[in-house]
Amino acid sequence: MNILITGGAGFIGSHLCDALLKRDHHITVVDNLVLGRKENIAHLLSRNDFIFIEEDLLHEEAMKSIFRQGNFDMVYHLAANSDIQKGGKDPMVDYDLTFHTTFNVLQLMKEFGIKKFFFASTSAIYGETRDVLNEDYGPLKPVSNYGAGKLASEAFISAFSSTYKIQTWITRFPNVVGERFTHGVIYDFIHKLRKNPTELEVLGNGEQCKPYVYVKDLVEGILYVIDHSNDMYNVYMLGSDTRTEVKDIARMVIEEMALDAVIRYTGGDRGWIGDVPEFRYDLAKVNSLGWHAAHDSDDSVRLAIQKALGK
Structure with missing residues (x-):
């Protein structure tokens, strides 16, 4: 497949690049390097099946050009503000970097007819509760701007999936290390x-x-869920x-x-x-699918x- 990974120079994204390249996919990474680091993907830059583009997802004309030329089969959207403390000091951080980036990607997928989408979500959408969390838990009351940005993103992803027939996989991460x-x-x-x-x-x-979940276990879980679930809209908890x-x-x-x-x-x-x-996570759904963290x-x-x- 011809795959776009947003945030692919970041912590989790760079490990996802490694895993997808081992599957013989062609990868394009878009990252503004605010949180991502070029050294995370330095070992990939000389490959013919890997393209890195330093660009901001909020730059709409530049992103349209990338999508126009990329002819992507699937988008893995990992770009976000992952620093919850930073977002707590300024709500515009998560509005722009966590929510608005997602909305822009969805708009581009609609415009260019891309029908497969992965979204990296989080336990932060649930807010503060002592209950065991699963995919159907609610109501969702995030207490961080980061969690609110991710939850708003999930709402629009659900709507775009239904309205524009985009097959979607969402996995909700715990703390990744x-x-x-x-x-x-x-x-x-x-x-x-x-x-x-x-x-x-x-x-x-x-x-x-x-x-806490080890990053390579998490990436393995992401790909396992995509390989083994085929509904139009798929949501799974990953972790331990x-x-x-x-x-x-x-x-x-x-x-x-x-x-x-x-x-x-x-x-x-x-x-x-x-x-x-x-x-605390209830992983019964993904465990019944056949995946367990190593x-x-x-x-x-x-x-x-x-x-x-x-x-």
């Missing part, structure tokens, strides 16, 4: 400890508890049904860095405004720490 990440709890802890090896500041009380507390991540990072650091908690049940202290949450975290440290 692994090599090439640019932010998140592991990334922050490592950088804090490199600045001060004697003390690690942890935002909140350390009891925040969430499922186990969870890891932030205080355990802190201990693992200190241990893997071979430090004797003291952990200092700032207090409160969350790290920042818009942070969801805990959530690593549980704790193993995903430890593996990601080791990869980040070059082990």
